[in-house]
Amino acid sequence: MPEKTEREQHLRNEVGQLTHTVQRMIQQRAEMHSDLSWHRQDIKDALEMLERGMVRDAIEVLRDSLDRRERTREKRKSN
Secondary structure: OOOOOHHHHHHHHHHHHHHHHHHHHHHHHHHHHHHHHHHHHHHHHHHHHHHOOOHHHHHHHHHHHHHHHHHHOOOOOOO
16 A cells, blocks of 8 residues: 555545534534433423422422533533
8 A cells, every 4th residue: 555645644634633523513413402301301290280389399400400411511621
């Protein structure tokens, strides 16, 4: 197999980095979708509880949902 030129190797490395970035973005999208589904279900549960007069239980569901969001949230980069 012939040696790759410097340019060919550079482009091959770049393709590898971009592929890795795309794979990471796909994983992040799946995680965000899962997180959104959890929150949507929590809101539905809380609304049902409120409609049945279970205010304390609804508050607990919403607090737990918010706590889970804070624990799993990716920290923002500061400049």
